[in-house]
Amino acid sequence: PLKTLAHYLRMSIPSTSLLVDSMVKKGLFDRKENPRDRRSLCIRLSEEGESRFQMLFNGMKEKLDTLFSILSQEDKENFCRIVDTLYNHVYNK
Structure with a gap:
């Protein structure tokens, strides 16, 4: 709804x-x-909306995979932790 x-x-x-x-x-x-x-x-x-969403999602995933491939596992985990902290600060007030 x-x-x-x-x-x-x-x-x-x-x-x-x-x-x-x-x-x-x-x-x-x-x-x-x-x-x-x-x-x-x-x-x-709609079917068209789902198709476009999948196309955009796959394109973004490829770009992010390429971008994050230069980071170590530890750097990726730290990045995710920082983003989670910022998100929680903004949306869980």
């Missing part, structure tokens, strides 16, 4: 609605009736 998506994106419901409308028009999202609540709609990636 839109409310759930807004929560995960940390956006307002109206802003999320505009984003979803834009993605539906581009063919990246589908809206379906919520089987648990006919008053609301469920949003999911």
